[in-house]
Amino acid sequence: MAFFGASNNIASMGTHILMSVLTGGFKGKIYPVHRKESHVQNLKAYGHVADLPEVPDLAVIVLPTAVVNQTLEDCGRKGIKQVVVVSGGFKEVGAQGAELEGALKKIATLYNMKILGPNCLGVANPHRNINTTFVPNEGIPGFVGLSSQSGSFVTQMFEYLSGFGMGFSAAFSVGNEAVLDIVDCMEYLGKCPNTKVIALYIEGIQRGRTFMEAAKAIVPHKPIVAYYVGGSKAGKAAGFSHTGAMAGPDELYDGMFRQAGIIRARSVEEMFDFCWVLGALPIPEGNRVIIQTHSGGPGAAAADACGRVDLALATLSQETLEKLAPFIPSTGSVGNPVDLTFAKDYSSFFSSIPEILLAEENADILMVYLMSPQRVVERVLKGMGISDETIQEQGRKIVESNAEQFRAHLKTQKKPIVGYTFHRPDAQVMNEAIARGVPVFQGAERAARATAALVAYSKIRGREN
């Protein structure tokens, strides 16, 4: 990797990006190019790209606008074929910048160079320890591939996604899309083996037809989720000032997404909610949900949320009702939602009951309300004179072993299990379930909407195959 724009000045953007590359654990050689310094961040620096001892696979350019094109020329002459141009000051600032961008494109054509940007935050590929953004990636390598017309939705999602136990397979900030655009990056992600689901943050698509064809080719084997921000009048104006991309009417994009089999999200949060279930869970056969709860309100709220999206409540078979009966107390309900109230044996909520419900022929999906009565149990144990340490350790073990049951269920039954809760996002009951492959959402609405996305993809795939 050749690096232009890093120095020993710790306040410069280029230096920051180089630091991200270094702390990200990049395995290849890094050649900083600097006119004056002999070393940059303890790496041997070179006065000119022509002096480099080999032809780098990639160049990252974080230089003042005025010298970007000359540097690209030099990279081209050296034989570098892939470049990330972080520098701004092009199309997004008006006519003069647009002219510079035109020249940049010509250089790319002349030297057959693939350029990401300009005016972008670069690329992150945690599986290959690459991160050319200025934000250190604290996340884990994951399965979400992102092609984004906003750099923030790469960098600010490192922390956000890791909060859900998720991470990027690869994420591209496409900037002004002078050469490579959101469609090219989507196509790359379509082929990327680490990417299970593709997310698109769209302010406006320039190559509509190519986009449609590419998406149609990907969707049968890999789901695509899009958040399109240019549709509302306000979003359109904001997007325009951001990257200079032209937005179209909301209905047009809606129709395009529908036709291509792309699942549309209505916010960034929802886009990643959808990616989560689509990447982590088996695709259901149909839309029939069983809700398992131990309180009436959360059960009713989930039923309501399912009713407002394209999900049906499964009708339990006589066989299932009979199998369930021994586990449900008289205060509970063996309908759907299956409401245990106070389970006779708390552990059955994670073992026997989901096992019975997942075997139900009339159902495709299990939605589980997760509530850990930790405080109540702690109080009981404390009252019995057990030490705080023992209580906490025991409590942790119980939650772990309960969550472990989910892993077994997911293995034997190829049906998705989606959790919802009102515990805090850092609650152990959430984290342990998530670590075992069960996405857990705060609140029934998010869970239901994400589940509906799973069902939508099931239908799309059925239609496409």
Place this chain on the structure above:
Amino acid sequence: MAFFGASNNIASMGTHILMSVLTGGFKGKIYPVHRKESHVQNLKAYGHVADLPEVPDLAVIVLPTAVVNQTLEDCGRKGIKQVVVVSGGFKEVGAQGAELEGALKKIATLYNMKILGPNCLGVANPHRNINTTFVPNEGIPGFVGLSSQSGSFVTQMFEYLSGFGMGFSAAFSVGNEAVLDIVDCMEYLGKCPNTKVIALYIEGIQRGRTFMEAAKAIVPHKPIVAYYVGGSKAGKAAGFSHTGAMAGPDELYDGMFRQAGIIRARSVEEMFDFCWVLGALPIPEGNRVIIQTHSGGPGAAAADACGRVDLALATLSQETLEKLAPFIPSTGSVGNPVDLTFAKDYSSFFSSIPEILLAEENADILMVYLMSPQRVVERVLKGMGISDETIQEQGRKIVESNAEQFRAHLKTQKKPIVGYTFHRPDAQVMNEAIARGVPVFQGAERAARATAALVAYSKIRGREN
């Protein structure tokens, strides 16, 4: 308080509830009534309610169904006027239970007793250290008054609300509503001085006309937010099996809410989001929003989210544009969203810029994207050889002092400030802002929808006054 059903058996529900009362720090005297024990949880116990040395203000009954009515009779004879009946086994279990509930009502009438329940989780009033639910309240006394047809949405919200720095003023689980119903509790909350906003979890309203009249009387001086779960077919079925309440068609309730000036939420999460802004912020004059951000994507996403609800993007006056200019770098945008990209002086994002924007005559609301570049700053300081401890302490102080600016802005300008972020809910940048009275939501969509609820209330109040 007289307490029926607690013992020294730590596994019983009654004992648990008594423990909640005790750990909640209830200041009054507690008289456990127990046939056999001389002491219950270290409190002197009485063999019969008639033996109590005074007439308690409240009785809590957690006894087997069969002895509830006799106990109520005894309480009535003693002169007790307020009773919480936690015990289930009444209307919700069928005809026989309904008969028992009929008898319970007659006893209430005979002795002029106010009864909450049966089949409820009781009441929590953190301001008065009362908690008759089985879950310890770890939350703080707050401003949200809840009247709920689900007990879970009392108990499971203790933790949930405290995660947002919120808490209940008072919360009622109304259970089967044999005597006191959701409307009575709403009326109480309308008068409660600690309650700034009322939340209603509704599966079905029995006294429609009284409900409407009561709500109409409250709304001009206190907002009401409702989540109605019985509207969808699935929600209706689930709600019916839960408390036996009759649900009506969704449109009917929608019309009722509209007519009464009640703001409707579409989920529990949203209900409390709405309560948050309505209780914490000044009510805006209109719907014109300024979005302040330092990244284009989050700005565009917020604009899009505003465009999808009843919020308009304010047009900045020439005066504001001129005042802003010195603070915005050439890469930024002085339109709306106000996009700073990299602020020349980071602290101006919290001081001068919001001050200028809040003074804008053409705007009613400020929406701020909160992103703390903590990791980046930490890296810089670390590179300068500063110790981890110093870095963390300095970082904390900066976030604190930035958040402190919000408090000052809210004081001088009577306009709401709503934050949104993609940081984790436990991030310092969220907590410090929240502690200064600025609600901060994960993602622009939640922020925009909550802000729209503020505007809706502004309109409703204008209409009613």
